[in-house]
Amino acid sequence: MGQKTVITMGTFDGIHIGHQQVLKCAKEVADAKQLPAVACTFTFPPRLTGNDRALLMPYRAKQAILRTYVDKVEEIEFSAICNLDSETFVRTVIVDRFHARYVVVGERFRFGRGRKGDLSNLIELGDLHGLDIVTVPVLYSEDKPLQPVSSTRIRSLVDAGKISEANKLLGRPFSLIGKVIRGDRKGREIGYPTANLTIEDSLVRPAAGIFAARIHWKSYAADGLLYIGQRPTLHQKQTRIEVHLPGEDKGDLYGVMMEVHLLKKIRDDVKFSTIELLRRQIGKDVAELHSLMAEKKLRDSVSFIASLNHYHSSRNIDK
Numbered sequence: 001m002g003q004k005t006v007i008t009m010g011t012f013d014g015i016h017i018g019h020q021q022v023l024k025c026a027k028e029v030a031d032a033k034q035l036p037a038v039a040c041t042f043t044f045p046p047r048l049t050g051n052d053r054a055l056l057m058p059y060r061a062k063q064a065i066l067r068t069y070v071d072k073v074e075e076i077e078f079s080a081i082c083n084l085d086s087e088t089f090v091r092t093v094i095v096d097r098f099h100a101r102y103v104v105v106g107e108r109f110r111f112g113r114g115r116k117g118d119l120s121n122l123i124e125l126g127d128l129h130g131l132d133i134v135t136v137p138v139l140y141s142e143d144k145p146l147q148p149v150s151s152t153r154i155r156s157l158v159d160a161g162k163i164s165e166a167n168k169l170l171g172r173p174f175s176l177i178g179k180v181i182r183g184d185r186k187g188r189e190i191g192y193p194t195a196n197l198t199i200e201d202s203l204v205r206p207a208a209g210i211f212a213a214r215i216h217w218k219s220y221a222a223d224g225l226l227y228i229g230q231r232p233t234l235h236q237k238q239t240r241i242e243v244h245l246p247g248e249d250k251g252d253l254y255g256v257m258m259e260v261h262l263l264k265k266i267r268d269d270v271k272f273s274t275i276e277l278l279r280r281q282i283g284k285d286v287a288e289l290h291s292l293m294a295e296k297k298l299r300d301s302v303s304f305i306a307s308l309n310h311y312h313s314s315r316n317i318d319k
Contacts, residue, residue, distance in 0.1 A: 004101035006030035014056035017171040018139040018149040023069035026104040037070040086112030161207035173261035194242035208269040229269035
C-alpha cells in the first residue's frame, strides 16, 4: 500500500481564483497532516469535446502552475474513467490509485458516470472507504446578480474580449502562449513590425481587437500590443495573432516561444480607408499602451504565479 495522500481533483482549466482556493486548502490540510498534497487533473474538460477551442491554457502550462500549489500533479485520462459509476470511481481511482486519506473538493464537485455523483454521495462513499471529505465553499464574483467563478464563465468573457473582467476571475492576466512564425512583413512595411504567433487549436481566443499586453520570451519581458483579427484594411481573411514590441529591434524571434499576458483591451478591430490612417491609429495605440503601463495598478497585475521555462523549452507546438 502506498503512502496516504491529500488529493483534490478537477480539470483546473485556467486555475482561476476558485481553483486557487481549493488548491490552497488541500495544501493546508496536507501540511497539517504531514501528507503529500496531490492535484489530480484531466487533460481536457470532460463536458467539452476535443474539437472545441475551449481551453484557457495549454496543458503543460497548467501543470507548471499546479506544481506551485501542491506537491505532485497526477493526470487522469477521462476516457479511462468516464464509464465508472460513483462507487467504482471512488474505490478504484481515489482509494486504490491515489491512496487518498483526505479529499478536498468544491461544493459543486461532480464525479462518476454522467456526473451523477455529487458532494453528498462523495461523503457517503468516503465514510465507507475511510476518507475524510473537506469541502471548500463556492466562490462568487462581485457582479450583480452573484455568479459563481467558473472556467466556463471566464471562457465566455475571453471570447467576448472582456479581458479585464476575465483577469479578475483568473487572479492574474489571461495569457496566450505560442511560437513565433514567419509572416508577410506587412507590419514592418507600415512601420510597426510584428511577431506572428501560432497557438494550439484547442485554446480559446479573444474577440478581434487590440490589447495592451506584457510579453515574455526567453529571459526577456516587454510591454507590447497584441492584435487579433483578419487585418481588414489589408483585405485579409485569415485570422492573425500578432505582437508589436515598441522600441528598439528585438532581433530574430522566429521559432521563439512567447507568453503574452493580456492586460486590457484598447479598441476593436476596424477597417481604415487608407494605410496612412491605419499607421496613425497604431501610433495612437502605442501611446495608449505607454499611458496604461504607466499606471502602477495595471503594471502590478502582471506578476505571473509560475515560471513556464520548462514549458517553453520542452513544448513543440507543431507536434
